[in-house]
Amino acid sequence: MNLNFKLNLKEIERYDLVILLMAVALTCFGVVMVYSASSVMATKKFHDGFYFLKRQGIYALMGFAGMVLAMRIDYRQWREYAVPILLGCLLLLFLVFIPGIGGAAKGASRWIRFPGFNFQPSELAKMALIMYMAYSLDKKQEKVKFFSTGFAPYMVLLAILLAILLKQHDLGAALTMGGVAILMLFAAGTRPRYILGMVVLALPFLYFLVMNVDYRRRRILAYLNPWEDPTNTGFQIIQSWLAFGNGGIIGQGLGEGKQKMFFLPEAHTDFILSVIGEELGLIGVIVIAAMFLMLVLRGVRVALMAQDPFGRFLAFGIVTLLGIQAFVNMGVVTGLLPTKGLALPFISYGGSSLIVTLFAVGILLNVSTRMKGTP
């Protein structure tokens, strides 16, 4: 792999600076909000109010380093590594199940344990899937239109991936990957009727998946009517609403949120937007959402202007990954979607997610240096 570490001002200007700025700003903001959301809990649990702040800060620095690295690597080189990376990821996903290597939390085993921190291979798998699909769609070109070459193989791959993820009780990651894959296929030219057909076929399967697993069923029921069972599953979403309500337009002020202290579970991870809503109000939420949207639209522009199909699919995959995760998370905490464990990119606490996300942004930025003409 050839790396070019020469960096000058002219070269920086070639990157899409809006994307760069949004990614850095969202990450930094996330570090602040993680501290605000976690300090009380961290003091109680670890006797150190800065516990999560310190860790998230380190993750952010590692993530920025990864992003700069990815920015310096010519994205076209990923084409050669797409297959090995995907296979490596599949291996890592299997490793999770091996006792002594994998780690479980709250009934879900998704982590590979390292001294000091746990790594979540499913985060990496998202990126690997995007790379592989970009590589493969580029190679097949027109053939994506055909069911046997352009659709069925991907469905097999997807089925394997999702099976592993569901075994890890990571429905959030499974749905994200499914969504990204479908959108990429759609963009590449797969006939919409295949996609629709698959979704229709998948629905009963999904229903079975949800209704057969107790906690998922309760979550769905809670989503449909949180007041039915406010004590447990409906509790999260109601407390999240109360946080948003308490925030109002301008919010209670940074650090002044109360819901996070008593009622809001996972305030520093999945429900961090509720803390933002309570402390910074509607204004804060809108600013965050607008920043994500801007990132997505600039990313779409990169995909449109990319000089080759591989770059286009790569950029598009990354954009959909960020967009879907951000929207699903916002949808969950505001009660638009049923509760599922999905982090808010850049902002939620979590090393694997943040580092992979920033690395992905780095790749997107590299694609943006090689664009042609108007979109």
Next chain:
Amino acid sequence: MRYDAEKWITLRIRFIGGFFVLLFALTFCRAFYLQVIKRDYLLKLADRQHQKIIPLTPVRGTIYDANGAALAVSVEMDSCYAEPKSMEDLGSASAQLAPVLGMPKESILKKLQGNKNFVWLQRRLTPDVVKRIRDLDLEGIGFVKETKRFYPNSEVAAHVIGFTGLDPEGLEGVERRYDSTILGGTGYLVTERDALGRNVALKGTVIQNGAMGHNVTLTLDKNIQYIAEKELAQAVEKSGARAGTALVMDPHTGKVLAMANYPTFNLNSHASYSPQVWRNRAVADSYEPGSTFKTFLIAAALEEKVIRPGDGINCEGGSYAIGGRTIHDTHKYGRLSIADVLKYSSNIGAAKIGSRLGPSRLYTYLKNFGIGDRSGVDLPGEVGGSLRPWSQWYGIDLATISFGQGVTTSSLQLASAVSAIANGGVLMKPYLVEKITDSEGNVVTSFEPQVRRRVISPETAKTVSRMMEGVAAEGGTGTNASVEGYRVAGKTGTAQKVDPVTHGYSATKRTASFIGFVPADRPRITILVVIDEPKTSPYGGVVAAPAFSSIALQTLCYLKVPPDTVVRSKPKAVEAKANPEAVEAAEGAIVEEGEGIVMPNFRGMSMRQTLKVMEEKGLNVRLHGSGRAIEQSPLPGHRIKPSDQVWVKFAPTA
């Protein structure tokens, strides 16, 4: 064909982009719906969560003196609350509680009937009241630990420490200045059961938000503070004065070691004193400094070389007309040396030096000494005093400012300025807080000495301090300030006070002061004593100087500062103060009896004292190390033969 495919792909990508815009618009709307449209409903709902969160008094950190003695602590006490909705008979409960709480039955009942889930009955109760309420065994009555501020030393350093209100915030002193540092996060008491029917595991528990308050360590030394307060109180009472201030500073660092005001108050019952008494006069009051100002004048004049140490000034026989007015000296002097102008505190001499220096230079130097500007000390309510720009000095102003009239300073400013002379010419920023530590004792912030500026050269500082020694010497205005065994550099001050009614100088009211540093040639402490409106005598040399002397002697002993070699009174007395044990030995042990000499007890003596004894007795002893004697051979009382190895070991003291 290829072109066509690409067109389709871009179209589809655009379509997805548009789809995302739609999705995000949806979240915008949802957030708007929750935070604006449904807000009132959600707020009401939050209120209906019967699980109430009652804020508790945050725990404040401790304030320590320089040696780690606690000056302000938070103690835990029980507060009593009621949850009326879980009480059975409000009437009988109020009747039972009334005598214990010392409140009328009706007012308790009124509290309970207020249709609330939670009411405080009484906060911070004494243990016996708590026990009596517990013994009543009433349903729906609970207790929670809250903290109350307690000051173990009552009056000591009251004005510096300050106090807190009923709400936990600091109202005065360090408690106020460092409030946000000392104050911990608000704790919450979770009461009642959850309307949502959630498990009530949290009931009655206290959830502490964030960190505990930080601790503050002062530069103040409780022992020196106590010495200063005791001597100041005596001086004020003996002179029948209205009030007084005493300051002890480390001239090299600007650390305030003691800051005493009189009258003082008990911090634990501050509310029963008049707010006038709370005022920290040392920083909050300014007054005309009077003759103490002459030291700065002479320092400036020497630095600017408009006078030389050997110069003589004609003091006009005690009366001198200038600018249409006549200046008088208390005694009539003819020609005085510069040192004597200071020693006898001649106003005429000062006025003449002032006119040689000129207004702009005098003003610049005074400003550089920090006169007329806040020192920036870490206490609330500091005043800057007033020093008019020299362009607004008219007529006699230059002359009067030269001897400290028509200008006001605070005690702290004055002490800092004199410290600049003591430490070789550098103005230090005075400070009171040494460091801030967290609840586990880790240092969060530590404060270092801060140089504000160089004011005069080390040579000038040396010359001025030597002149200031004359003040406390025989015949000077401040002989009462002398400290046996130590060389004192100082200056008396006696200033007329401005009558607030007539705006002229009062005929009777004076501010008497003495400021100086000891030991003169290697200063360890700067001391200022200010006595406000003394009745017995108006003179600083009479009412303030003795307090200076007592504070200096006791503080020097406490700090184990060895006495100077040049001792004016009998060395015996010096040693008695320095170390009684050593004196006894020096006097009694050397008994020439029979042949040879008896080995004296040197332990505790300084090297100088040891040498003195050796000289007197003709001993030849080897000396090791430096500081105070800690070990010797042979032991005291042994007879020494000429062939004996005789040695004394010294070790530095703190």
